[in-house]
Amino acid sequence: MNTETRPVHILLIDDDEINNFISIKLIKKALADAEISACLNGKLAIEELTETQKSNPEKLPDFILLDINMPIMNGWEFLEEYKNLNIDPSGKSKIFIISSSVFSNDISKARSYPLVKNFISKPLSVEKIREMLEGTGPTL
Numbered sequence: 001m002n003t004e005t006r007p008v009h010i011l012l013i014d015d016d017e018i019n020n021f022i023s024i025k026l027i028k029k030a031l032a033d034a035e036i037s038a039c040l041n042g043k044l045a046i047e048e049l050t051e052t053q054k055s056n057p058e059k060l061p062d063f064i065l066l067d068i069n070m071p072i073m074n075g076w077e078f079l080e081e082y083k084n085l086n087i088d089p090s091g092k093s094k095i096f097i098i099s100s101s102v103f104s105n106d107i108s109k110a111r112s113y114p115l116v117k118n119f120i121s122k123p124l125s126v127e128k129i130r131e132m133l134e135g136t137g138p139t140l
Helices: 017-030 042-055 075-085 104-111 126-134
Strands: 009-013 035-039 063-066 094-099 116-121
Touching (some): 009 017, 017 126, 035 042, 042 075, 075 094, 094 104, 104 116
Parallel strands (some): 009 035, 063 094, 094 116
16 A cells, blocks of 8 residues: 555544544554544444545545444444445455454354455554554454
């Protein structure tokens, strides 16, 4: 990815504001010029992404970091809505599940979504973020 022309845009979807604060700090450490926005549930993220897709599709995020367990619209519901609405037909946004879940069925379910690039266990670290951004980490 060419980061000289524009900053990398990351959308963080997680209902835990403390987690978001920490994740943003870690992302900034890994990539100083990243543009990061956060949504506290999948519904708010779908609304934001739908609006972006209509008004300025090139502004869709490069990476979406998606928690599974959230109120209102969880990560799985988000993925279904994202796919059904065809928000990113060109596949610009790379989606990563970021979860504290250790259930193998969650990891298996994540593998069933072609949109999901990887399942990353919380807590995030600068190393995990760099691997994700550089595409050097394992994929599903």
